[in-house]
Amino acid sequence: MSKPTTVVFHYPTDKTEMPEGPYAIAGVLVETNAGWRSVRPIIADDKCVQCDKCWLICPDGAIDRIEKSYTVDYDFCKGCGLCACECPTKAIRMIGEGEAE
Amino acid sequence: MSSEAAPERRFISGNEAVAWGVRLCRPQVIAAYPITPQTTAVEKLAEFIEKHELECEYVNVESEHSAMAAVMGAAMLGCRTFTASSSQGLLYMCEMLHYVSGSRFPIVMMNANRTVAAPWNIYGDHRDSMAMRDAGWIQLYVENVQEALDMMIQAYKMAEHPQVQTPVMVCLDGFVLTHTYEVISIPTQQEVDGWLPPYSPSENVLDLNAPKSLCISVSPEWQTEFRFQQQEAMEAAKAIIPIVDTEFAACFGRGHGGLIEEYRCDDAEYVLVAMGSVVGTSRLVVDQLRDEGLKVGLVKVRFFRPFPKQEFAALAARVKGVGVIDREVSFGYEGALYTEVKAALVSGAGNPVTINFVAGLSGRDITKENIATMYRKVIASAGGETEPEMQFAGLRWEPW
Amino acid sequence: MLEIRWHGRGGQGGFTAARLLGMAASLYKNYYVQAFPSFGPERRGAPVLGFTRIDDKPIHDHSKVYSCDYVVVLDESLMKVVAAWEGLKPDGVMLINSARDPASFQAAPHHRVYTVDADGIVQAVLKQPVTNTAMFGALVAVSGLVSLEAALRAVELTLPPEICEPNKQVVATTYDLLKGQAVPA
Numbered sequence: 001m002s003k004p005t006t007v008v009f010h011y012p013t014d015k016t017e018m019p020e021g022p023y024a025i026a027g028v029l030v031e032t033n034a035g036w037r038s039v040r041p042i043i044a045d046d047k048c049v050q051c052d053k054c055w056l057i058c059p060d061g062a063i064d065r066i067e068k069s070y071t072v073d074y075d076f077c078k079g080c081g082l083c084a085c086e087c088p089t090k091a092i093r094m095i096g097e098g099e100a101e
Numbered sequence: 102m103s104s105e106a107a108p109e110r111r112f113i114s115g116n117e118a119v120a121w122g123v124r125l126c127r128p129q130v131i132a133a134y135p136i137t138p139q140t141t142a143v144e145k146l147a148e149f150i151e152k153h154e155l156e157c158e159y160v161n162v163e164s165e166h167s168a169m170a171a172v173m174g175a176a177m178l179g180c181r182t183f184t185a186s187s188s189q190g191l192l193y194m195c196e197m198l199h200y201v202s203g204s205r206f207p208i209v210m211m212n213a214n215r216t217v218a219a220p221w222n223i224y225g226d227h228r229d230s231m232a233m234r235d236a237g238w239i240q241l242y243v244e245n246v247q248e249a250l251d252m253m254i255q256a257y258k259m260a261e262h263p264q265v266q267t268p269v270m271v272c273l274d275g276f277v278l279t280h281t282y283e284v285i286s287i288p289t290q291q292e293v294d295g296w297l298p299p300y301s302p303s304e305n306v307l308d309l310n311a312p313k314s315l316c317i318s319v320s321p322e323w324q325t326e327f328r329f330q331q332q333e334a335m336e337a338a339k340a341i342i343p344i345v346d347t348e349f350a351a352c353f354g355r356g357h358g359g360l361i362e363e364y365r366c367d368d369a370e371y372v373l374v375a376m377g378s379v380v381g382t383s384r385l386v387v388d389q390l391r392d393e394g395l396k397v398g399l400v401k402v403r404f405f406r407p408f409p410k411q412e413f414a415a416l417a418a419r420v421k422g423v424g425v426i427d428r429e430v431s432f433g434y435e436g437a438l439y440t441e442v443k444a445a446l447v448s449g450a451g452n453p454v455t456i457n458f459v460a461g462l463s464g465r466d467i468t469k470e471n472i473a474t475m476y477r478k479v480i481a482s483a484g485g486e487t488e489p490e491m492q493f494a495g496l497r498w499e500p501w
Numbered sequence: 502m503l504e505i506r507w508h509g510r511g512g513q514g515g516f517t518a519a520r521l522l523g524m525a526a527s528l529y530k531n532y533y534v535q536a537f538p539s540f541g542p543e544r545r546g547a548p549v550l551g552f553t554r555i556d557d558k559p560i561h562d563h564s565k566v567y568s569c570d571y572v573v574v575l576d577e578s579l580m581k582v583v584a585a586w587e588g589l590k591p592d593g594v595m596l597i598n599s600a601r602d603p604a605s606f607q608a609a610p611h612h613r614v615y616t617v618d619a620d621g622i623v624q625a626v627l628k629q630p631v632t633n634t635a636m637f638g639a640l641v642a643v644s645g646l647v648s649l650e651a652a653l654r655a656v657e658l659t660l661p662p663e664i665c666e667p668n669k670q671v672v673a674t675t676y677d678l679l680k681g682q683a684v685p686a
Contacts, residue, residue, distance in 0.1 A: 010325075015326075018326060018327070018330060019304065019305070020205060020263075020266060020303045020304060020305050021204055021205030021206075021266065021303070021305035021315075022203065022204060022205070022315070022316055022317050022327050023304070023305050023313050023314060023315045023316070023317060024313060024314050024317055025311070025312070025314075026312035026313045026314050027312055041295055051313050060168075110527065110531075112523055112524050112527045112528075112534060112536075114521070121589070245561075245563075272562075276537070276538075277537070278563070279565050280534060280537060280538060281536070281537040281563070282520055282523055282534070282535065282536040282537065283533075283535055283560070284523075284527040284532075284533055284534050378563035379563065381560075381561035381562060382562050382563050382564045383561045384561045385561055385562055395606065466564050466565045467563060467564060468564050468565075468567070469562070
């Protein structure tokens with residue numbers, strides 16, 4: 001799975017920079033989308049059994065799996081809590097957005 | 102009938118001529134839903150494909166809306182396409198007409214002009230295409246079967262022009278042209294291949310190597326600029342259309358003119374303005390009245406969109422009276438062609454009298470006598486007599 | 502310019518007859534031609550009209566045909582239901598599919614009427630009551646507008662191959678029958 005990334009989209013500044021029709025390059029996210037989150041997930045590595053469930057269930061692809069380790073991309077996590085709900089060993093807990101870990 | 106390679110001179114119907122014109126342009130995808138009086142055009146194309154005389158994918162669809170959606174999908178992949186419709190069918194695909202023009206795909210279609218129900222009737226008038234005049238398509242009206250064939254070929258050239266990228270609707274009067282057989286010349290495949298290269302799309306196509314979104318949503322902050330582009334493309338088309346015809350004439354030995362064509366207007370004092378097959382009939386009346394010493398002329402509007410505003414602005418100073426034949430009425434106001442001609446005349450110098458003649462609705466014939474009466478009324482009006490500005494060309498209880 | 506009106510019933514090929522004449526005229530003599538149909542309700546048996554215009558210069562007229570030089574009636578029963586005489590010029594020619602004598606159709610002394618028993622001929626050759634090619638052959642003979650050769654070639658180019666030969670035979674038969682009687686305009 002590919003991870004969402006933002007790109008800088010160049011908006012036309014002049015008539016000559018307008019596309020020849022209403023099209024635009026695909027796969028573009030111009031903003032991160034995490035700004036309205038109220039809780040966020042914290043993964044405890046010592047309890048994690050690498051079952052892949054959190055990585056698969058995340059609706060936004062905001063959990064990265066790098067070899068045997070899982071990390072949350074907080075730029076794109078919206079705090080839905082599905083990962084915490086699905087984790088079979090309760091290795092993931094949701095804490096308040098402003099709360100320290 | 103044997104379907105050998107097209108010989109020089111052929112006696113075929115308007116619909117068959119459209120099929121030949123399209124065939125010669127080598128479309129890659131055709132999708133259409135049959136409706137009288139368009140049916141035989143797309144049936145002929147299906148026959149060409151079935152016999153492998155045209156390598157093209159024919160997609161059978163369940164409606165006209167789907168037909169335009171299907172060819173739009175093909176256009177999004179960079180294919181040259183064709184579809185056709187009429188009347189109720191054209192209106193059924195209305196939403197898609199806007200989608201195609203707004204997305205800037207150079208699709209070419211034929212519309213067999215037929216009135217729109219209710220009351221229901223299969224015969225010809227311009228109600229259907231006029232109802233679509235704001236859909237952003239280049240719209241042209243042919244006078245005879247030869248022009249029908251030739252303009253299918255020219256349509257692809259102008260639609261696909263990099264500065265145009267606007268779909269084109271070629272209109273033929275229902276039955277009077279679609280089902281009328283005339284003697285015409287069909288160009289060879291070789292000639293057309295030399296004149297019309299394969300479609301070379303802009304960046305505005307789907308591409309696995311450079312993924313993009315097409316026909317995107319555009320916010321209020323940006324949509325105006327896209328609409329400005331559409332308008333600019335139509336303005337650019339005004340200059341490109343006559344050039345395409347000149348180039349066509351140089352290759353095929355015959356041309357059909359620019360946005361308008363004038364017949365005996367050089368020293369005319371009174372003119373009629375018309376579109377489609379009635380132009381042919383009107384030529385005879387011009388000759389007849391000229392023989393009587395009347396200085397009359399005829400303006401054939403070939404392209405309704407883009408509208409030949411400058412041409413009419415220039416005409417205003419040259420004539421004393423202008424009559425406009427409309428084969429539809431925008432209820433609550435006037436014939437649509439009249440409204441636009443009058444506005445264009447006003448933008449020029451001079452102040453000719455103008456009369457709107459609503460005629461030929463739903464297949465009612467416009468006779469040579471009717472046309473002569475129109476000229477006489479324009480002349481009378483210019484001479485100070487009172488004539489209603491808008492008149493139906495004879496009603497059963499008030500015949501001309 | 503000459504204008505010919507063909508009266509038929511839906512399914513009898515009245516418009517095909519109009520086209521056959523047009524095809525023949527455009528092929529051999531480089532005439533300009535126009536052919537078009539006019540129908541009411543689209544069903545078998547309903548009266549239909551076909552028109553052919555022939556000229557030696559381009560035909561611009563796209564209005565209907567109101568006055569004809571020739572009227573051809575493919576089905577005798579139409580004489581009672583359609584205004585077959587309407588629009589026929591005073592010196593025009595009426596050609597009717599009938600076994601009866603022309604005099605029985607003469608409504609006025611100056612009328613030029615020809616009849617031919619097309620029904621009998623097509624029943625024998627085609628085994629079907631489709632009289633278009635028979636009346637086409639008859640008109641060719643009566644009018645002298647095109648040659649028999651052009652007429653036969655028009656049939657070859659217009660009709661499906663499997664029915665070409667019998668129809669050419671029909672054309673030639675009615676042509677021969679009427680040729681002796683013809684006084685071309």
